[in-house]
Amino acid sequence: EAQVTQNPRYLITVTGKKLTVTCSQNMNHEYMSWYRQDPGLGLRQIYYSMNVEVTDKGDVPEGYKVSRKEKRNFPLILESPSPNQTSLYFCASSRLLGQGYGYTFGSGTRLTVV
Amino acid sequence: TQLLEQSPQFLSIQEGENLTVYCNSSSVFSSLQWYRQEPGEGPVLLVTVVTGGEVKKLKRLTFQFGDARKDSSLHITAAQPGDTGLYLCAGEGSNTGKLIFGQGTTLQVKP
Numbered sequence: 001e002a003q004v005t006q007n008p009r010y011l012i013t014v015t016g017k018k019l020t021v022t023c024s025q026n027m028n029h030e031y032m033s034w035y036r037q038d039p040g041l042g043l044r045q046i047y048y049s050m051n052v053e054v055t056d057k058g059d060v061p062e063g064y065k066v067s068r069k070e071k072r073n074f075p076l077i078l079e080s081p082s083p084n085q086t087s088l089y090f091c092a093s094s095r096l097l098g099q100g101y102g103y104t105f106g107s108g109t110r111l112t113v114v
Numbered sequence: 115t116q117l118l119e120q121s122p123q124f125l126s127i128q129e130g131e132n133l134t135v136y137c138n139s140s141s142v143f144s145s146l147q148w149y150r151q152e153p154g155e156g157p158v159l160l161v162t163v164v165t166g167g168e169v170k171k172l173k174r175l176t177f178q179f180g181d182a183r184k185d186s187s188l189h190i191t192a193a194q195p196g197d198t199g200l201y202l203c204a205g206e207g208s209n210t211g212k213l214i215f216g217q218g219t220t221l222q223v224k225p
Contacts (some may be wrong), residue, residue, distance in 0.1 A: 032190065035215075045214075058212065098206060100147075100162045102147055105157050105158070
């Protein structure tokens with residue numbers, strides 16, 4: 001089944017403790033992206049990657065890091081999480097950019113930072 | 115900064131009624147995508163429109179892309195309780211790496 005898999009689904013952590021949210025897709029998609037979703041603010045892009053070793057900032061990149069060493073994986077790293085990073089996070093992938101292929105989203109990771 | 119204004123934000127209607135959701139921007143997009151999201155799950159793609167003036171139908175849902183590729187609408191005919199959910203429009207910039215989302219429309223269809 002074609003899908004984007006995120007782990008974990010739920011995570012509660014403490015301020016300052018480094019964490020990684022994994023994202024993997026099995027569709028050989030070139031493009032991958034991370035979003036956070038907050039009430040009243042909608043979905044906002046954190047980082048995206050057009051291909052292996054090519055990453056760029058989205059609209060809200062502060063406090064996050066990403067890497068794209070393999071085509072299928074695009075982990076999101078929070079080096080020193082803070083409470084304002086409590087949110088619902090989604091990873092998404094698409095076959096090609098700007099071609100109207102549509103995005104496939106993961107099921108989400110609900111992160112709470114206390 | 116590209117923005118997508120989606121309206122209305124909330125809509126509560128009776129089963130059988132028709133409704134239209136609008137998505138407007140001052141920017142031109144290479145495509146306009148519509149998603150539906152259930153609570154606690156990721157958005158699921160409903161349709162993508164890429165050509166100005168394009169109309170696509172998905173059963174009782176009709177999607178239209180504006181001639182200038184700056185706006186779009188979603189029309190639901192004879193809404194059913196199963197249509198309840200969050201509907202999101204998203205504009206894709208040409209080779210910019212960005213998919214910009216509207217704020218979403220929460221639709222409740224009462225039996």
